[in-house]
Amino acid sequence: MNARAWSDGAWTTPPSAVDQDGADLLVTAVEGSDAWRHTAYGFVHDDAHALLAPLDDPGAVEVTFDAGYDQQFDQAGLMIRADGETWVKTGVEFSDGVPQLGAVVTLGRSDWSVAPVPEWAGRRVTVRASRSGDAVTVRARVDDEPFRLVRVCPFPAEVAASAGPYCCAPTRAGLVVRFRRWATGPADTALH
Template sequence: MDDDLRVQPWHGGDWTVPPADVAEDGPDLLVTAIEGSDAWRHTSYGFVHDDAHALLAPLPSPAAVEVTFDLGWDRQFDQAGLVLRAGADTWLKAGVEVSDGVPQVGAVVTLGRSDWSVAPVPEWAGRRVTVRASRSADAVTVRARVDDEPFRLVRLAPFPADAVVGAGPYCCAPTRAGLVVRFRHWATGPADATLH
């Protein structure tokens, strides 16, 4: 699954919403989120937020994008991972979000309205997480892993086949100031050959 990945330079994308601060630390990118930043549309909560900090570059179909970051936060709704974005009402975010005191791996798929699927991963706290989204035809397959463990399937979701998409790392901090995420790696490559 790691064959033929091309590293994306941090300067190779554009921010949807600039974060509070961005700094390169060797090969890593440190991103400080603005308090109240989030990405969500309507469902259950009734609000629309479209100010998460996403660093995006074009992603054709079929293709895959992969983002690695350190899971070093523990405040409610702190989150980081990757985004595929075609517009304000057509996007997918996947990664790790703290909910009810526990890191949760999951995804939000937004096609007009958002949904949310999560699974608790408390054993991932303080470790290095990689999230991968593979886009092909009318679907996106999301996988994630911690350190060098095998990838696990997180989500198979519909996504418009003809959408023009930007993809890359993201973070946001809906409930507090001071979230800093250390991104380690951003790469793109061929779509995954198999579903599982």
């Protein structure tokens, strides 16, 4: 994987503040920011703060961040986006009193899958998404533990997409996420 400079990306929606602390990027989310389309909630939100740059096809992207947040629906991770109706966001979202590892896949309408990871609270998380053919394979780990498979999801083949770190704060002001690394490289060679 090759490290990307924070300056390589462009924001889909600017956050309320962006600062650097050494090599880390500190991002303050706007209250009410989110990414979702229709399903179950009946609304469309397309104002998550995603710092995106073109992603090779096939290709992979990794984002490392601190899961140091604890308010309902606070979230951070990475996003792959082709357009406003075609995107994947994946990472750690605080929901129902616990950090949840999950993904939202949006192909016109959003879906959401999560699994509780209370032991990840306050720790360094790396999320990796690998795009190849008509699929994205999502893996994640905490600290230096092995990657675990999160999801294999559909994503249109041969459609230009961008990827990079994202965060949002649907229910509160003051969320600050520390992003530690952004890297891209070749797609994973196997699902297992």
